[in-house]
Amino acid sequence: MTMRYEVFLGCAIPNRFNNYESSMRAVAEHLGIELLDFEGASCCGTVVLKSIDEMSWLGLSGRNIALAEKRGHDIVTPCNGCFGSLKDVDHVLHDSEEFREKVNEALAPLGLRYTGKVRIRHFVEVLYDLREEIRRRIVRPLDGLKIAFHPGCHLIRPSSVAGFDDPELPHKVDELLELTGARSIPWPLKLRCCGSPLLIASEDVATRILQEKMRSAIDAGADCIVTNCPACHMQFDVQVLGLKDEDGSSLELPALFVTQVLGIAMGLDHDRLALETNRVSLDPIAEVLGL
Amino acid sequence: MTVAGSWGKFDSFEGRKFDVLDAEFTHAVTELLGGQDLTACFQCAKCSAGCPVSDKVNIQVHEVMRMLVLGIRDVLQTDMIWLCTTCYTCQERCPQGISITDILFGLKNMAFRNGIAPPGYVAARQTLYERGRLYEPTDWEREDLELENVPELDVDETRGLLERLGLMCLQEDE
Ligand code: SF4
Ligand code: SF4
Numbered sequence: 001m002t003m004r005y006e007v008f009l010g011c012a013i014p015n016r017f018n019n020y021e022s023s024m025r026a027v028a029e030h031l032g033i034e035l036l037d038f039e040g041a042s043c044c045g046t047v048v049l050k051s052i053d054e055m056s057w058l059g060l061s062g063r064n065i066a067l068a069e070k071r072g073h074d075i076v077t078p079c080n081g082c083f084g085s086l087k088d089v090d091h092v093l094h095d096s097e098e099f100r101e102k103v104n105e106a107l108a109p110l111g112l113r114y115t116g117k118v119r120i121r122h123f124v125e126v127l128y129d130l131r132e133e134i135r136r137r138i139v140r141p142l143d144g145l146k147i148a149f150h151p152g153c154h155l156i157r158p159s160s161v162a163g164f165d166d167p168e169l170p171h172k173v174d175e176l177l178e179l180t181g182a183r184s185i186p187w188p189l190k191l192r193c194c195g196s197p198l199l200i201a202s203e204d205v206a207t208r209i210l211q212e213k214m215r216s217a218i219d220a221g222a223d224c225i226v227t228n229c230p231a232c233h234m235q236f237d238v239q240v241l242g243l244k245d246e247d248g249s250s251l252e253l254p255a256l257f258v259t260q261v262l263g264i265a266m267g268l269d270h271d272r273l274a275l276e277t278n279r280v281s282l283d284p285i286a287e288v289l290g291l
Numbered sequence: 292m293t294v295a296g297s298w299g300k301f302d303s304f305e306g307r308k309f310d311v312l313d314a315e316f317t318h319a320v321t322e323l324l325g326g327q328d329l330t331a332c333f334q335c336a337k338c339s340a341g342c343p344v345s346d347k348v349n350i351q352v353h354e355v356m357r358m359l360v361l362g363i364r365d366v367l368q369t370d371m372i373w374l375c376t377t378c379y380t381c382q383e384r385c386p387q388g389i390s391i392t393d394i395l396f397g398l399k400n401m402a403f404r405n406g407i408a409p410p411g412y413v414a415a416r417q418t419l420y421e422r423g424r425l426y427e428p429t430d431w432e433r434e435d436l437e438l439e440n441v442p443e444l445d446v447d448e449t450r451g452l453l454e455r456l457g458l459m460c461l462q463e464d465e
Contacts, residue, residue, distance in 0.1 A: 014433065014441045015426035022436045039442045042423040042449045047377045048415050051399040052408075054324055056458040060419075063452060092324065106455045110448055157379035158392070167383050193343045193378035200411035201373045205347050209376070274436050 005076035005121070006068045007035040008086065011043050012230040013079060016238070019274035020230055023259035024078050024123055026272040030137070030263075031130050035076070040067050044085040047197055055102065061089035062103040065120070066112035078123040078259070080229035084154025084162065086120045091161045122155060124228050124258060125164055128172045134179055139267040141181035145288050147261070148222035148253070149174055149184045150213075150236070152229040153193050173228060173258060180265035187220035189213050194232040199239070210235045211243065214251035223285050224254040226261055233257065237279045254282045264289055304350070313362035319401075320359050325393025332356045338381035338391050344374050352381055352391060359394070367402040371395075373409055404463045420459055423449035 013021050028035050041064055043049075049057040065086060068075050077083050093100045094116050104113050127134065151170050159167040168191070174184035195209030213235075217225055227233045237255040245251055255278060263273040275282060275291065282291060321329050336353040339345045345352070350369035358366040366372070375395045382392040402408055418425060428441045453459070 009441065011424045011426040014428035014438075016429065018429065018432045018436050018438060021438060025438075037439070037442045040444060040448070041442060042444050043419060043425050045419070046425070047396075048412065048425065049419060050396050051373075051377075052403050052412055052416050053456075053458055053461055054396065054400055056453055056456045059452055059456045060449065063449070106452055109455075110452065153376075153378040153380075157383045158390075159383060191380070193376045193380070195343070195376060197376045198344075198374065200415065201409040205344060205374055208347060209343055272436075277432070277436075 003032060003126075004034040004073065005036065005126070006038040006041075006071065006073045008038050008041055008044070008064065008075050008077040008079075008082050010046075010077065010079040010082040010230070012081070012234070017230040017233055017257075019277045020078055020233070020257045020259065022272055022274045023257055023263050023268075026268045027127070027259045027263050027266070028123075030266060030268060031127075031133060033076075033126060033130075036073060038064075038068070038075075044082040046081045046085045048200065050085070050088075055099075057085070058089055058092060058099055058103050059106050061086055062093060062114050063107055063110065063112060065090060065093075065118050066107055066114045069115065069118045070112060074119040074121065076121045076123055076126055078228065079231070080122070080152040080154040081231050083120065083122045087161050087163075090116065090118075090120055122164065122228070124155070124173050124176070127176055127258075127262070131176060131179065134176065134262065134266070137266045138180055140265050140290060142261070142265050142288055143181040145180075145182035145285065146185050146221055146223045147177055147182050148187050148190070148217035148220060148225045149177055150190065150194060150225060150227050150232055152227060152232045155228065177226065177258065177261060180261060182261070182265075185220055185222055187216050187222065189216035192216075194235040196231040196235045196239075199234070206235070207239065207243070210239055211245065211251060214240060214243065214253065215245060217253060218251065222253060223288075224256055224282075226256050226258055228258045241279060252280045254278070254285050255280050256282075304354075307365075309358075309363045309365055311361050311363055313364055315362075316364045317359060317362040320394065320397065323394055323397030323400075325390030326397060328387060328389045329356070329394060330360055331387040332360060332389055333387060335386060337384055337386060341380045341384055343376055343378060343380070344371070348374050352395075355395070355398075356389070356391065367398060367405060367407055372398050372402055373412075375399075404461050416458065420450060420453050422446060 198206035
């Protein structure tokens with residue numbers, strides 16, 4: 001199994017969630033996953049560009065895929081938005097000769113060509129392949145921690161594109177989290193969108209969705225919320241700050257990335273897991289995390 | 292009911308008169324990416340049942356689907372179009388296998404060309420064209436965490452590409 005990937009960071013992670021990149025790199029090194037710098041990568045376009053103009057979106061992400069193809073590497077990304085966008089473009093270009101030709105015509109002056117040889121993966125997919133290895137490396141169990149895991153939409157839907165987990169009953173990342181001794185608890189709105197994509201159109205509606213999500217996680221008894229996407233994390237660790245319920249009670253919950261949870265349990269250096277840059281206070285779970 | 296601070300040009304169907312049966316419009320929608328099965332919609336409303344914004348919009352997604360089949364161009368003005376979070380729950384579950392979310396993306400494209408789009412999208416188009424990225428790296432934090440610089444991007448490459456694809460001159464009937 002190849003463990004060598006061009007790592008597609010996207011724009012949101014280097015902008016606001018460097019803790020995700022840092023913890024991902026620490027986990028990757030520990031497990032022997034080689035991450036190559038993705039020279040020349042642009043934005044994936046994400047649902048924003050797809051909403052504005054599908055042809056431009058196909059071209060922009062088509063270029064990213066073609067760059068990796070030229071260098072002969074598969075792609076891994078820790079972002080659901082990039083994963084969904086790159087996979088979706090790959091899916092369209094694979095199926096439609098018409099779009100493939102149009103994109104290749106636009107890429108030709110750059111000396112690039114999409115033929116569809118590159119595999120696009122989410123970082124948690126690669127981790128799932130390595131679950132036995134991770135199991136062996138748990139040195140600091142997180143027994144007793146109750147996690148509300150939020151898979152995020154584009155990791156699992158549409159399943160015909162994502163092809164990773166059961167779209168109605170996902171379990172793979174939960175399995176990874178439970179290797180640490182923590183429990184991934186069931187919560188009613190687990191599969192519900194976090195609302196993040198609406199921050200650009202209506203922060204008000206995005207916030208109402210966030211309130212519903214947080215209430216659901218808190219009522220289910222979660223100690224923290226865990227994600228594998230910077231856009232979702234934006235809601236759970238930034239937009240949530242100071243957010244209150246109608247009755248005035250706080251809707252904040254400690255928010256962590258999957259890579260931070262696994263990193264702690266595998267005994268990795270806390271500086272590299274960059275826990276101090278998480279915005280919502282981790283104090284309520286400091287003891288079980290050993291902070 | 293109006294949704295405070297929300298997006299949308301009209302509040303409800305009430306009192307509205309629509310031009311219907313615009314066959315050309317319905318046809319154009321079936322030509323969109325994912326639009327091929329549009330007319331198979333039998334109005335079970337399962338899409339709306341699982342939609343995170345059903346209770347936050349005035350025109351729900353199954354109603355949008357009906358408006359498309361009935362050839363009502365005014366659908367582009369409904370709040371549902373731009374308040375779809377793109378979560379794909381409806382598309383995953385539609386018993387008729389209709390690519391609902393993908394159709395909504397195509398409708399957003401149409402609306403954008405007609406000048407119906409939240410200002411954030413207009414600004415995002417400009418940023419993507421100029422910089423090839425939506426957000427820039429926060430270098431001081433990366434230094435603190437001893438992360439390498441983000442790999443270089445030659446924006447002339449992405450600008451040229453987006454020019455060839457016509458991003459900055461989107462117009463109706465293109
Ligand atoms: S779920 Fe499918 S068939 Fe049912 S109303 Fe929605 S689009 Fe139509
Ligand atoms: S993809 Fe859009 S329309 Fe479909 S369920 Fe999600 S928010 Fe609603």
